[in-house]
Amino acid sequence: MSSRTNISCLQEAKRVAIFGGTHGNEMSGITLVNMWIQNSAEIERNGLVIKPFISSPRAVEKCTRYIDTDLNRAFTPENLSSPDAEGLPYEVQRAKEINRMFGPKGSSDAYDVIFDLHNTTSNMGSTLILESSTDLFNLQMVHYIKKAIAPHTCSVLLNEHPQLKYSTTRSVAKHPIGLEVGPQPQGVLRSNVFESMRTILKHALDFIELFNSGVEFPPCTVDVFRVQERMDYPRDTNGNITAMVHPHLQDCDWEPLNRGDPMFLTFDGRTILYEGANTVYPTFINEAAYYEKQQAFMTTCREILAANAIRKACK
Amino acid sequence: MYLIGSGQQDDPGLEDEMALAFLPALARMAVCGGTHGNELSGVYVVQEMERQQKEKGEGAWPIPVTTVLSNPRAVKECRRYIDTDMNRCFNRATLSSPITESSPYEVRRAQELNNLLGPKGSTDATDMICDLHNTTSNMGLTLIHYTSSDWVSLHICRYLQTKITKVPVRVLVLDFPINDAYNLESVSKHGFTLEIGPQPHGVVRADIYIIMKEAVDLTIDWIHKFNSGTVFEGGDVEAFKFIKSVDYPRDPEARTLTASIHPQLQDRDFCLLKQGDPLFFTFSGKTVKYEEEETLHPFFINEAAYYEKGIAFHLAKKLTLTIPAVQVQKD
Numbered sequence A: 001m002s003s004r005t006n007i008s009c010l011q012e013a014k015r016v017a018i019f020g021g022t023h024g025n026e027m028s029g030i031t032l033v034n035m036w037i038q039n040s041a042e043i044e045r046n047g048l049v050i051k052p053f054i055s056s057p058r059a060v061e062k063c064t065r066y067i068d069t070d071l072n073r074a075f076t077p078e079n080l081s082s083p084d085a086e087g088l089p090y091e092v093q094r095a096k097e098i099n100r101m102f103g104p105k106g107s108s109d110a111y112d113v114i115f116d117l118h119n120t121t122s123n124m125g126s127t128l129i130l131e132s133s134t135d136l137f138n139l140q141m142v143h144y145i146k147k148a149i150a151p152h153t154c155s156v157l158l159n160e161h162p163q164l165k166y167s168t169t170r171s172v173a174k175h176p177i178g179l180e181v182g183p184q185p186q187g188v189l190r191s192n193v194f195e196s197m198r199t200i201l202k203h204a205l206d207f208i209e210l211f212n213s214g215v216e217f218p219p220c221t222v223d224v225f226r227v228q229e230r231m232d233y234p235r236d237t238n239g240n241i242t243a244m245v246h247p248h249l250q251d252c253d254w255e256p257l258n259r260g261d262p263m264f265l266t267f268d269g270r271t272i273l274y275e276g277a278n279t280v281y282p283t284f285i286n287e288a289a290y291y292e293k294q295q296a297f298m299t300t301c302r303e304i305l306a307a308n309a310i311r312k313a314c315k
Numbered sequence B: 001m002y003l004i005g006s007g008q009q010d011d012p013g014l015e016d017e018m019a020l021a022f023l024p025a026l027a028r029m030a031v032c033g034g035t036h037g038n039e040l041s042g043v044y045v046v047q048e049m050e051r052q053q054k055e056k057g058e059g060a061w062p063i064p065v066t067t068v069l070s071n072p073r074a075v076k077e078c079r080r081y082i083d084t085d086m087n088r089c090f091n092r093a094t095l096s097s098p099i100t101e102s103s104p105y106e107v108r109r110a111q112e113l114n115n116l117l118g119p120k121g122s123t124d125a126t127d128m129i130c131d132l133h134n135t136t137s138n139m140g141l142t143l144i145h146y147t148s149s150d151w152v153s154l155h156i157c158r159y160l161q162t163k164i165t166k167v168p169v170r171v172l173v174l175d176f177p178i179n180d181a182y183n184l185e186s187v188s189k190h191g192f193t194l195e196i197g198p199q200p201h202g203v204v205r206a207d208i209y210i211i212m213k214e215a216v217d218l219t220i221d222w223i224h225k226f227n228s229g230t231v232f233e234g235g236d237v238e239a240f241k242f243i244k245s246v247d248y249p250r251d252p253e254a255r256t257l258t259a260s261i262h263p264q265l266q267d268r269d270f271c272l273l274k275q276g277d278p279l280f281f282t283f284s285g286k287t288v289k290y291e292e293e294e295t296l297h298p299f300f301i302n303e304a305a306y307y308e309k310g311i312a313f314h315l316a317k318k319l320t321l322t323i324p325a326v327q328v329q330k331d
Helices: A027-038 A057-062 A090-102 A136-149 A191-212 B040-060 B072-077 B105-117 B151-163 B206-227
Strands: A007-010 A015-020 A049-054 A113-119 A125-130 A155-158 A175-182 A220-231 A243-245 A262-266 A271-273 A281-283 A297-307 A309-312 B002-004 B020-023 B029-033 B065-069 B128-134 B140-145 B169-173 B190-197 B235-246 B259-261 B278-282 B287-289 B297-299 B313-323 B325-328
Touching (some): A027 A049, A113 A191, A125 A136, A125 A191, A136 A309, A191 A309, B140 B151, B151 B313, B190 B206, B206 B325
Parallel strands (some): A155 A220, B020 B325
Antiparallel strands (some): A281 A297, B140 B190, B278 B287
């Protein structure tokens, strides 16, 4: 029996975009989006406008993460409001274009939902990435997806950290969702990773269609991993790494890391231990693109988020 | 019966299993990393060896070892190459091409390395090059040599096979004539590419680094033992010989991929591929099968760098090479 006062009435989600190629060498999303641009039958849903879109065509063409700067860090207020000028980095130009097409970020004209498709070299499995702990629509969608893919699993990463949160491509939309699947090397297309991503998106679109048709989703809880800290590699005075992720930590994304556990192994064979006071849950362990961002892995803590029942608002 | 030979397969008397071949000592060795700038195990093994050399001087290793960062510009940018794949630049034509303003960076660098470690084919060439590579394919440790007739390299391969047990250790021969051999290891008299995977490009995995370091140390160990007079017994070496490449299914006009490596083939490098076995899984859900009658062995399955070369995997035939016992030639 649900109290009618605890149902959140939310606006219909009419316009949905699916971004691939925000990073030009993360192949699952690029392949899916190109496929759906050619033939959109699989992603069509009643009453929904669904736009598959390649975020960074030049990077995709060169099969490189970015041309001048990381597009998935480029959607800052400064960049989005910068005047059009010669010599702007490619990704800043692109961010402004994407903001015009799918935003403006923060306005009522913005797209309702953007799924941004990524791959990682880390052993993260399928991971849905949220930027807010209070976006009920997203929480309910994530809950729906997790139930739908069971017994397969999907982790949920929440990045609401004031310093570590970054201005993503998807942040242009009212409800941004990141979908990160790994492990997959950059420039490689693995069939299992591709199909996992495809299945998750199918369920996500089903949810949106159901929501728009008036279905009420009861209150739920979502287990999430909340971003705590970025851990860098040990480095020398020139900034070069002096150790690697320890074999005992490698591939152990989402598993507890306790004080005294091995964390890094130096090139000459010395083990460096994790000294933190509390148990943490590392993720993005040994992601290729993060060496230059001074990150060997991220620590997270486990949390349970609660979401009210939701229903489409009546007109 | 004793032979004094050059170490080549076509020397007389090989049929006699008791034959012992006397070969010259290996005086100079080079360990090369970063031939592809984003294959990081080799970059860090070379870096660590340089640090050890600074720390211990002459005593770092029992034989003189030169460490080389083959493609420093590509390493700095963590890219496979700047202008062109350097590990395709060591054939005679490229090594002797005139350098102009517009010559690719890697062609210049290849000629520099040929001067430093070669010249290829001459008596001045370094005795052993160990060129360190990574692959995104699940190839374990694969020792690649351009020829099947170099007994020293095959002996070292066998030695590594007995000593390294954590991952499969296999031998791959290309059988190119020396002038056509295009990879860096063909510059030296003996040598091989040490290819270890799976590792994503741009990543260094500790488990892979450890194996690569061990393989280099064991190679140095073998050379030292050989130079000191140890007799290494002959016998059979199982090897794989490159036959041909297979590309992905592609759209006939756009040339874009229409399938990926089938999940039942993914990560199964060097397995037995029989007629009817799955090769590719199309994006529309169909399985593309291996149609040929000849049973072959796929390798370099789903290597990131080979998409642009139109290669989904290579195919090899398994064969047995016979090598004589070897001992260092006394002066």
